[in-house]
Amino acid sequence: MPTPIVIWPDKVLSTRTRPVTEFGPTLDPLLEEMMESLRAAEGIGIAANQIGVSLAIAWVGREDGTFFEIANPVLLETSEPVSLEEGCLSVPHEWEQTPRFSKVRVRYQDRTGAQHELAAEGRLAHVLQHEIDHLQGTTFVDHLSQLKRALIRKRMQKLQRERAEEKAGGHVHTDDCDHD
Numbered sequence: 001m002p003t004p005i006v007i008w009p010d011k012v013l014s015t016r017t018r019p020v021t022e023f024g025p026t027l028d029p030l031l032e033e034m035m036e037s038l039r040a041a042e043g044i045g046i047a048a049n050q051i052g053v054s055l056a057i058a059w060v061g062r063e064d065g066t067f068f069e070i071a072n073p074v075l076l077e078t079s080e081p082v083s084l085e086e087g088c089l090s091v092p093h094e095w096e097q098t099p100r101f102s103k104v105r106v107r108y109q110d111r112t113g114a115q116h117e118l119a120a121e122g123r124l125a126h127v128l129q130h131e132i133d134h135l136q137g138t139t140f141v142d143h144l145s146q147l148k149r150a151l152i153r154k155r156m157q158k159l160q161r162e163r164a165e166e167k168a169g170g171h172v173h174t175d176d177c178d179h180d
C-alpha cells in the first residue's frame with residue numbers, strides 16, 4: 001500500500017521543510033516511497049512533506065511523463081505573470097485559478113548532491129513553482145482569496161471525516177442519500 005498523501009490543512013504542509021544535508025543512497029527509500037504515492041495518485045509532482053516527511057526534496061514531472069528529483073530548490077528568477085488552473089494531491093478535487101509565472105529559473109541539487117540550474121517555462125515551470133512552494137510550507141490555496149480558502153477548508157474537513165468513517169467501517173453519509 002502506498003503511503004497516504006497528507007490532506008490540507010495539516011501542519012506538516014504549512015511548515016517549511018528542513019534542508020537535505022545527506023545525499024546519496026540514503027535518500028533512495030524516501031524517493032521511492034514518494035514515487036509510489038505519486039504514481040498511485042496519478043500526479044505530476046510530489047513533495048516529501050505530502051507524505052509527512054519534512055525534508056526539502058520533491059519529484060517534478062516533465063511533459064514527456066518522466067520525473068526528476070529536486071532537493072533544496074531555490075527560485076532564482078520569475079517572469080511573465082499568469083493565472084493558471086491548479087490543483088494539488090493534498091487538496092483533492094479542487095481546481096482554482098492561481099497566480100504564477102510562465103517562466104522561471106531554479107537552482108536545485110539532485111539525489112547525489114550535484115548542483116543544477118534550470119530555465120523552464122510552461123507546465124514544467126508551473127510544477128516547479130508548485131513543488132518549491134510545498135517545500136517552503138505553502139500550498140496553492142494560500143494564493144487564493146480568504147473566502148475560497150475557507151470554502152475549501154470546509155470541504156477538506158468533510159472529506160477527512162468521511163475518510164475516517166470509512167476507515168472505521170461506519171456508514172458514510174452523503175448529500176444525495178435519500179433513504180432514512
Ligand code: NI
Binds near residue numbers: 088134
Ligand atoms: Ni501539491
